[in-house]
Amino acid sequence: MRGGEVVVADRWFASSKTCSCCGQVRESLPLAVRTWTCPDCQARHDRDGNAAINLKHYAVSSTVSACGGEGAGPGGNARVKPAPSKQEVSKKLPMGSFG
Template identity: 65%
Template sequence: RKLARAIADMGFHELRRQLDYKTALRGGRVVVADRWYPSSKLCSYCGYKLDTMVLGTRQWSCPGCSTLHDRDVNAAINLKKVAVSSTVAACGGEGAGPARERRVKPAPMKQESNSRQL
């Protein structure tokens, strides 16, 4: 069981490494939500947080505002809010949010000389 988890984690590690690298090449950045951020069980409309939610629950109704949520769509909306809240605001101030930013330098590339030999 531990071996299977290690193999699965390695796959995600490589995906994350590539995502960081490719994003940095294009001048972007990757925002990483905390591993335990409750993206699925946090109402994206009113902010109500469910205490528990089993993995098999695909839809749920918020007790706070009665909004019906699809689990995955709600999580995507919440994660988008995390990413937006951690970006620089239009007036120049830093946003605040439950995420950490990872800056990555692109790998150095070997440069060819411009001199021609005649």
């Protein structure tokens, strides 16, 4: 992957317990509960699918914006490090051609 970034979510980020539709966070959600309904917006969630959506939103909101500012979402303090990329010269220019 060229130019990508790795975003590390906080260990205690409540990705499964947060409604991906309205943001309501449940106080508890036992691991055995695989589907649940948000008490605020009535959206029905698959636990893993909901967590994946929340983690995607976390990653998008925590990366640097096009203007160079920090993201505005809940992951604003996330650790972001660029993926390694190899820079290669596509063609050689003759010496003295730089003006």
